[in-house]
Amino acid sequence: MPKYVYDFTEGNKDLKDLLGGKGANLAEMTNLGLPVPPGFTITTDACRRFLDDGTLPAGLEEEVSLHLAALEKQMGRRLGQADDPLLVSVRSGAKFSMPGMMDTVLNIGLNDESVHGLAKQAGGNERFAWDSYRRLIQMFGKTVQGIEAALFDDALEELKNGRDDLELEAADFQRLVETYKGVVRAQTGQDFPADPHQQMRMAVKAVFDSWNAPRAILYRRQERIPADLGTAVNICSMVFGNCGMDSGTGVAFTRDPGSGHQGVYGDYLQNAQGEDVVAGIRNTMSLQELEGIDKPVYDELMQIMEKLENHYRDLCDIEFTVERGKLWMLQTRVGKRTAGAAFRIAVQLVDQGLINLDEAVARVTGAQLAQLMFPRFGKDADSTKITTGMNASPGAAVGKAVFSSERAVELAARGEAVVLVRHETNPDDLAGMIAAQGVLTSRGGKTSHAAVVARGMGKTCVCGAEELEVSAKERRFTAPGGVVVSEGDVISIDGSSGAVYLGEVPVVASPVVEYFEGALDQDDELVQAVHRIMSHADASRRLDVRANADNAEDAARARRFGAQGIGLCRTEHMFLGDRRQLVEDLVLATSPQERERALAALEPLQKADFTGIFQAMEGLPVTIRLIDPPLHEFLPDYTELSVKVALAGERADDKDRRLLAAVKRLHEQNPMLGLRGVRLGLVIPGLFAMQVRAIAEAAKAVPGARAEIMIPLVAAVQELETVRDEARAILAEVGVEALVGTMIEVPRAALTAGQIAEAAEFFSFGTNDLTQMTWGFSRDDVEAAFFSKYLELGVFGVSPFESLDRDGVGRLVRIAAEEGRRTRPDLKLGICGEHGGDPDSIHFCHQAGLDYVSCSPFRIPVARLEAGRAALVCADSDTR
Structure with missing residues (x-):
């Protein structure tokens, strides 16, 4: 048994x-x-x-x-x-x-x-x-x-x-x-x-x-x-904290879970049982006040807290009861903490000799780092302050005041920002807390349900704002001075100071973002902690981190955030705005001469774009994907153009008629599986050649430029060979060198990677399309249509477009990586889909042996940290 x-x-x-x-x-x-x-x-x-x-x-x-x-x-x-x-x-x-x-x-x-x-x-x-x-x-x-x-x-x-x-x-x-x-x-x-x-x-x-x-x-x-x-x-x-005033119950942390600062931190409530503290039914006294009530119990508690923190080598969360002067320990665990506290505490424990830097990097997460990069309120916001509560979980939250979880979920689903206001929260309020930008309560201490759950989620929270008279029934609260805030009125809450403001308070950039932009504030304790953690993560990681950037401005920002190159430059984004007309001219061309004129007009613009990006990256590799989406995406909407021509009748413009004919010709029932990617290069003469020439000329003009030309949507090696041969001829003619590779985004490409590697010098996994094609999901349609039901039913725990599906898509990546390198041992491997900035997906990329991940500029610091964590986790596993 x-x-x-x-x-x-x-x-x-x-x-x-x-x-x-x-x-x-x-x-x-x-x-x-x-x-x-x-x-x-x-x-x-x-x-x-x-x-x-x-x-x-x-x-x-x-x-x-x-x-x-x-x-x-x-x-x-x-x-x-x-x-x-x-x-x-x-x-x-x-x-x-x-x-x-x-x-x-x-x-x-x-x-x-x-x-x-x-x-x-x-x-x-x-x-x-x-x-x-x-x-x-x-x-x-x-x-x-x-x-x-x-x-x-x-x-x-x-x-x-x-x-x-x-x-x-x-x-x-x-x-x-x-x-x-x-x-x-x-x-x-x-x-x-x-x-x-x-x-x-x-x-x-x-x-x-x-x-x-x-x-x-x-x-x-x-x-x-x-x-x-x-x-x-x-x-x-059972032990009882409700035996009288010589009894009580409390929650304590061995250091401040909100800021990470060392010191006595917690709440105590006389003549009460544990749920009274957590539920915020009565406002608590600070843990320091216990010393004046029962010093022997207080001293014993301080000794136990120190013993536990040294034993667990981390911030500990403790529940205790005092029964007629006798201390009892009811629970301890490694405590939840805010993002800022996580970084500060990790570095403090290193300085105390309790952990090393490897462990410090493992103690923080990319999600916490992302929270630290969010904007915060400026210092000139005091003019609209209406009260101050307890600074339970830091951050800046602005939104419409709502007084029930149901209303918070309803408005958030419409895209509106809300702040959930309650006397105190309870577990049934979880959906509203998730939907809200922040939580404000009039009762409860820093260890109340609202505070603990908000900290765990990285959600801004101000609790115990006793001056507020909250009426959930009337959907309003009254602040000192007779200020009445009704449901729908905008308020701002500062989880770092506990301040509550009427109206929208402007936000300023986070000092952590300023650090990544190049400003290291020697006096900012948090910035210094982030710097030490990031420095060790960078020194530990094997994966390079590149950026998805389509212009010189994004490339420059990515460089400042620590990008080691560009993993995806989408050239189709260069054909938007005023340049759409040139694409129309290409589509409407009826002769080789007209097509050549249209391409000739596009080439210098492409060259200028690439020149700016090469200059911004200062000799780092730049992977440029040749045009990928269907051409009709650059043309007017079929329905709108049809209506316009029909209403004009005989007076319809000749160009509109020709354009409508072209749109009809290019119309596809399933365009994402139609004439796009490498197929465009094979069907439309000169299109890819124009782009390759622009890349080559730009690389020649910028000393040290390193171009990598990526052919999209390849499914068969023959497709790649045809485009590769044309590209190499142009590169040789211009007199520059560049790698030529492909994006693996079609399941067949992953399964025939050994063949494709004979013609490709690098693979970049386009996991957005690879996920769509592997699951048979249209990303633009299914997430809003039924993903919430799939999550509810447990079909998957997280959207496969958010975090890489290891069993399906991940297996294809592993197959392609292994077979590709079997053919070409020096094959460079990267990932450039949205998963390149997802922490769990980054750990998978490390395990799968990829060389780099690529993500949006703002997510680069997160990717750097997670790449370091992935390397240290694997090293620790190997050691054990």
């Missing part, structure tokens, strides 16, 4: 696949001798079996019973014992942190009898016991029985009648228990389950089921967490 249950003393932090992150780290803290309440973990294997079969796996209940009996013996109490009850929590815990996305139930074991035994345990504290009982029914009803949370929340608010939670007495909570039991009876047709073992069994199943709750699925999709991992379940003996 497989082993499904592990005591906290049996695991360790390396068993996250089996025990989940929470269970593995509880075991690790237990092994370190830290004060962890005893308990045990049900494995992710059990969850996967349950989700597959719909029932608990055979033997699981027996294993749980054995471990529960051992826990009862250790604690000297039985689960739900009437006079002296053992209570437990049932908490989720997946391999990767998913804050608030899955279910937790506290105080399992309470019923009408054991509530009196709990009060006796607490020295006759009836208020604490009845408060704990109402919390169980509320959490159990919502998470296990599926009862709408508002039914419990409304009953609580009615009972409070404007009072604070701490003003409620034992009799109030006792009445609330009866009210809650009535809610359960009305909603389920059954009484609240009094049997503690039934409570625990139902809670375990609910936690397993919560793996596939809509919000969990949405979060996994957002964070690219595999759907087949499952969650572990942690059953832990």
Whole structure:
């Protein structure tokens, strides 16, 4: 029989696949001798079996019973014992942190009898016991029985009648228990389950089921967490932070996850249980204030935090409870952090000697670097400030204020920028948080749900703006001075300072972008951290990083951002604007002489374009793709031109008639699979020759220029040979050297790469078209049409146009790379599709043995970093 249950003393932090992150780290803290309440973990294997079969796996209940009996013996109490009850929590815990996305139930074991035994345990504290009982029914009803949370929340608010939670007495909570039991009876047709073992069994199943709750699925999709991992379940003996003012609960970080600065950071709430802090129901006090309330506990907590950070060699996120002056550790994990904090902390840990630079590069991501390059608010924005909250997650967010997640999703789908405004967020707000530019809450601390989730997503967040009176019902908030902001009014929030502004605040360039543009600010700590990380990534990477650039301006910017050449220069972009007329002349030519005149008019313009690009790249390689799209894309729309000619009748212009005839002649049912790419060069005499001559003349005019001529859409080696021979003849005539290669974007080309390499000196994988042709997807049509459904159904976890499909398209790339180099060992290999700037795709390119990736200029720093990370990850794997 497989082993499904592990005591906290049996695991360790390396068993996250089996025990989940929470269970593995509880075991690790237990092994370190830290004060962890005893308990045990049900494995992710059990969850996967349950989700597959719909029932608990055979033997699981027996294993749980054995471990529960051992826990009862250790604690000297039985689960739900009437006079002296053992209570437990049932908490989720997946391999990767998913804050608030899955279910937790506290105080399992309470019923009408054991509530009196709990009060006796607490020295006759009836208020604490009845408060704990109402919390169980509320959490159990919502998470296990599926009862709408508002039914419990409304009953609580009615009972409070404007009072604070701490003003409620034992009799109030006792009445609330009866009210809650009535809610359960009305909603389920059954009484609240009094049997503690039934409570625990139902809670375990609910936690397993919560793996596939809509919000969990949405979060996994957002964070690219595999759907087949499952969650572990942690059953832990309860400790209570709601025993009185000498008790409490808190969340702490070993350094600031918002900025990365070292120091005491966290929130504490007296006389509360853990969900009160995370939900932001009451505003918390800072962790420093705990020192004045209970210095021995504070000092012990500081020692434990230092021990954990040194042990994990990283920022740690900690949940703890104080029960009548006794400190208990409930969780630790490597904490989520903002992009800026990630870079600062990585460098700090290097300077402390805890990690080396290789590890520092591995600790940050290209996505985080991209966040640092976003604009931010200027310094002159104070004139419109209406309040200041807590700077929970940095960034500059501007948008229309909305007061529900549903409205945020609705407006964002229309292309409108929104800022989600709430009293506090909860896991059900995830869709709105994803859709919004930023999140603003009037309640909650820096460790509230809004703050933690926003930081994890890289989303701007200001929380705990207490001066705001938020009315979700009336869809407005009131700020100091009587300023009223209604839904649809534009606001701006600064997640770095916590400031909230009325109206749109102008943004300025990020200092990180200025650094990549060439300005290294010696006094900017973040810029210095980015510089150190990038320098080591550049020194470590094997892949070169080139740019997709079609003009001298983009080429110059790419060069400043660190491009080592141009991997894709699209010549068709040079035929737009005023030059479209020249393409029309080419299409309308009725004789060789007219065609030659049209080509002669285009050639000097092409030469000037290429000259500027060669000059900007200063001797670095420039891969120029000959014209690729169908010619009709440069002509007027067929329908519009037909209507124009029809309405004009006999008065129609002769040129329009000729143009309409040409458009009809070139019209294709499926133009992306029609007369384009290499086929144009073979069918239209002189077109490719004109482009090659312009490239050659430009290269000759710029000392050190390195041209690489790329033939698009080749499917057969014979196509390439014909164009290559013509190109080499022109190059020889002009007296310059240039590589001649092809773009691999047709599946047949990938499968016959060994033959094609006989005529090609380089391959560049055009993964945009290769993905379209491999999947049979029209990129322009399918993403909006049904990709959201495909993502929902799990057909793929991320769009194959966003991140390279390794199993299909990736296999074609590997085949082409291997067979091409078998024919021509010195064959140069690169990628120039949109995937060239995607972090996961870059790691694949490194593994597949490519020489370079090419991406848009703004993504070059991201590609440089990820290329370095890919090399270090592979090196680490080889070492192990």
